[in-house]
Amino acid sequence: MNRFMHYYIRWIVGRHFHKLSFNSIEVDPQRSILLISNHFSFWDGLILYCVNDRLLKKKLHVMMLEDTARKTPALRYAGAFSVNKNSRDVLQSLNYAVQLLDDPQNLVLIFPQGKLYSNFVDKVYFEKGIWRIIEQTRDNFRLVFSATFIQHLKHKKPTATVYLKSIDENSAYKSIDELAKAYQQHYDLSKQSETEIIL
Amino acid sequence: MLPSRQNDTLSRMFYRFMRWWMSRNFKEINIQPFEPRPGHSILLLTNHFSWWDGFFANYAAFNNLKRRLYIMMQHDHFLKHWYFKYLGAFSMKKGSREMLESLTYSAGLLNNPENLVTIFPQGALYSNHETFIHVENGIERLIKQIKGPCQIVYQCTLIDYFEGLKPRAYMHHFDCGVAGEVPFEELRQRINNFHQQALKKQANMEH
Numbered sequence: 001m002n003r004f005m006h007y008y009i010r011w012i013v014g015r016h017f018h019k020l021s022f023n024s025i026e027v028d029p030q031r032s033i034l035l036i037s038n039h040f041s042f043w044d045g046l047i048l049y050c051v052n053d054r055l056l057k058k059k060l061h062v063m064m065l066e067d068t069a070r071k072t073p074a075l076r077y078a079g080a081f082s083v084n085k086n087s088r089d090v091l092q093s094l095n096y097a098v099q100l101l102d103d104p105q106n107l108v109l110i111f112p113q114g115k116l117y118s119n120f121v122d123k124v125y126f127e128k129g130i131w132r133i134i135e136q137t138r139d140n141f142r143l144v145f146s147a148t149f150i151q152h153l154k155h156k157k158p159t160a161t162v163y164l165k166s167i168d169e170n171s172a173y174k175s176i177d178e179l180a181k182a183y184q185q186h187y188d189l190s191k192q193s194e195t196e197i198i199l
Numbered sequence: 200m201l202p203s204r205q206n207d208t209l210s211r212m213f214y215r216f217m218r219w220w221m222s223r224n225f226k227e228i229n230i231q232p233f234e235p236r237p238g239h240s241i242l243l244l245t246n247h248f249s250w251w252d253g254f255f256a257n258y259a260a261f262n263n264l265k266r267r268l269y270i271m272m273q274h275d276h277f278l279k280h281w282y283f284k285y286l287g288a289f290s291m292k293k294g295s296r297e298m299l300e301s302l303t304y305s306a307g308l309l310n311n312p313e314n315l316v317t318i319f320p321q322g323a324l325y326s327n328h329e330t331f332i333h334v335e336n337g338i339e340r341l342i343k344q345i346k347g348p349c350q351i352v353y354q355c356t357l358i359d360y361f362e363g364l365k366p367r368a369y370m371h372h373f374d375c376g377v378a379g380e381v382p383f384e385e386l387r388q389r390i391n392n393f394h395q396q397a398l399k400k401q402a403n404m405e406h
Contacts, residue, residue: 040361041359041360041363042362043364116361116362117402118359118361118401118402118403118404119328119358119360120357120398120401120402122402149328150358150360151249151326151327151328151358152248152250152358153248153250153324154250154324155249155250156224158358158366195325195326195328195329196326197326198323198324198325
């Protein structure tokens with residue numbers, strides 16, 4: 001089933017998008033990855049799944065809302081685990097993510113916005129839970145920021161662009177505000193290079 | 200310049216076909232509420248970011264603005280897709296004397312209050328995330344030549360996904376005033392203000 005989902009996701013992303021482009025970053029085989037991304041559609045998880053498949057080559061796990069997990073249970077075979085924001089189970093989900101990060105083979109993808117926003121937002125909102133994960137697993141993982149944008153350009157099908165940035169020092173950030181600020185900086189830069197496309 | 204040979208029946212058939220095709224490719228074409236001024240022709244200025252833009256304009260013209268669509272096309276594209284001339288397209292050669300002819304022709308079309316002329320003021324394909332809308336100088340020359348009552352409308356189309364697999368297109372229309380009453384610099388300013396408004400509205404869009 002996992003194998004099937006793997007090929008299915010690759011097929012469906014290849015079919016829907018004209019092109020999926022991303023910049024290359026260095027991957028440390030000794031450390032797991034915590035991937036932080038903006039959330040604006042159902043596709044971003046699937047897009048990052050393909051990016052992971054082609055570039056990062058880790059085992060992807062993604063945190064998703066329990067409602068989505070109930071609607072599309074098949075995603076669990078692609079590495080999704082659920083979180084229910086309004087209950088005490090939150091801690092359980094966060095601890096599970098921390099555990100996953102102990103294994104250098106793993107990659108945990110988290111959307112700190114916590115729900116769907118437009119692709120045109122200027123400011124990326126951060127929920128508090130992500131800080132708990134970072135606090136508990138100080139140095140065994142590497143932080144990677146990602147910003148995804150979708151545009152049509154001159155093709156019938158859309159083009160997805162993923163901007164990745166690897167952070168060398170996890171302990172560089174002392175609080176969630178600093179983390180959010182650093183992510184915001186990356187997001188703004190990505191957005192700027194996205195608007196520079198002129199054909 | 201090559202003029203349009205617009206045909207109402209063909210245009211209507213094409214609109215129906217496009218409506219079907221767009222419904223396959225988009226989850227929703229969402230036109231934000233807008234009332235055009237009655238008795239005015241419309242100069243529709245829209246942002247140019249994708250292959251679909253002309254069809255979005257076509258959709259809005261039939262569905263919401265209720266005018267006969269004409270659209271300015273680049274000369275080489277026009278030669279390649281010659282059949283668009285039956286659906287309201289006319290050609291424009293950028294950077295040549297023929298360009299003035301195209302502008303005069305569009306101004307002539309706008310004298311009839313039943314018509315709508317779509318122009319991409321940016322003159323090239325830009326990103327959908329672009330925050331600044333560049334308006335080419337030709338628009339000024341065009342507006343000066345319009346004699347009948349003509350409303351200038353800025354249409355900002357933005358693509359967003361939210362929970363669906365297919366994209367949704369959101370069209371925001373803004374009234375930029377009546378031709379001849381707005382100085383060109385102010386029109387530029389207004390278009391950019393409206394674009395910012397649309398981006399802000401989109402970021403807070405309910406879904």
